[in-house]
Amino acid sequence: MNAPLEPGLYIVATPIGNLGDLSPRAADILSRADVVAVEDSRVTAGLLRHIGVKRPMQPYHDHNGEGVRPGLIARMATESVALVSDAGTPLISDPGYKLVRDARAAGHLVVTIPGPCAAVAALTLAGLPTDRFLFCGFLPSKEKARADAITEIAGIRATLVLYESGPRLSACLTALAAGLGDREAAVTREISKKFEEAVTGTLSSLAARYADGGPRGEIAIVVAPPGDPEPARIEDADEALAEALTRLPVSKAAGEVARAFGLDRKTLYARAMALKSG
Numbered sequence: 001m002n003a004p005l006e007p008g009l010y011i012v013a014t015p016i017g018n019l020g021d022l023s024p025r026a027a028d029i030l031s032r033a034d035v036v037a038v039e040d041s042r043v044t045a046g047l048l049r050h051i052g053v054k055r056p057m058q059p060y061h062d063h064n065g066e067g068v069r070p071g072l073i074a075r076m077a078t079e080s081v082a083l084v085s086d087a088g089t090p091l092i093s094d095p096g097y098k099l100v101r102d103a104r105a106a107g108h109l110v111v112t113i114p115g116p117c118a119a120v121a122a123l124t125l126a127g128l129p130t131d132r133f134l135f136c137g138f139l140p141s142k143e144k145a146r147a148d149a150i151t152e153i154a155g156i157r158a159t160l161v162l163y164e165s166g167p168r169l170s171a172c173l174t175a176l177a178a179g180l181g182d183r184e185a186a187v188t189r190e191i192s193k194k195f196e197e198a199v200t201g202t203l204s205s206l207a208a209r210y211a212d213g214g215p216r217g218e219i220a221i222v223v224a225p226p227g228d229p230e231p232a233r234i235e236d237a238d239e240a241l242a243e244a245l246t247r248l249p250v251s252k253a254a255g256e257v258a259r260a261f262g263l264d265r266k267t268l269y270a271r272a273m274a275l276k277s278g
């Protein structure tokens, strides 16, 4: 075996479908770790087989995390613990953040080995703005909770990235169209696998396309940011201006309302004078 790793926690990203995407560094860390914390040992056993190594595995998932975490943290004092999830980057819609938090609190080495992540891969396929994006993970599956979650993100000026399953895809797209407006979007599927695709269109056209049943496989949805708001017209500011004039002298009222509406101060001053005299 190669030289042992320094004790601590190694967060290792693994492929989201194509085993060729496992980085040489990830393979090296996995082959040298004293123990690999895994979501599902059958899934990770397949990955370890692919790189020709056998390592001890410790299941670590949402249902046993509380019980297992202290033992893993204690082991990090003298051993190297690699954390993987079934696919992609641990912690991204997957368990792990409490392990990182507690490892750091205990003063252990924490290292990340970056790699595939479906959210970022979906963004690269969608052809939508990438300068600001919000990762929303899975929306709630119940209708009301999902609509509430969508209302919460509707005003955010960023591209949205969501994970979804095939059977819920159409309902999710319909709810997104209702709550966000009919924005441009992309449904990306089976990224890095044989049937990788990205289907683009408006949210409602995509909902219609998948209405007869969602496609198979793993899906990430990308939704364009909201369009630019309509520029305010001078008439829109009348009410605010009249209210401001009850509290402030004309020039100050014009300045306050100009800032709030993004309008020209001089124009608003003239308007305020007209309002006052008429």
Ligand code: SAM
Residues within 6 Å of the ligand: 016, 017, 085, 087, 088, 089, 090, 091, 092, 093, 094, 116, 117, 118, 119, 162, 163, 164, 165, 188, 189, 190, 191, 192, 193, 218, 219, 220
């Ligand atoms: N940690 C993973 C990552 O870094 O992307 C995500 C884990 S989350 C439990 C699994 C979800 O990610 C799937 O249900 C799907 O929405 C999305 N996903 C995973 N692999 C994908 C792929 N190859 N193509 C599209 N979406 C994928």
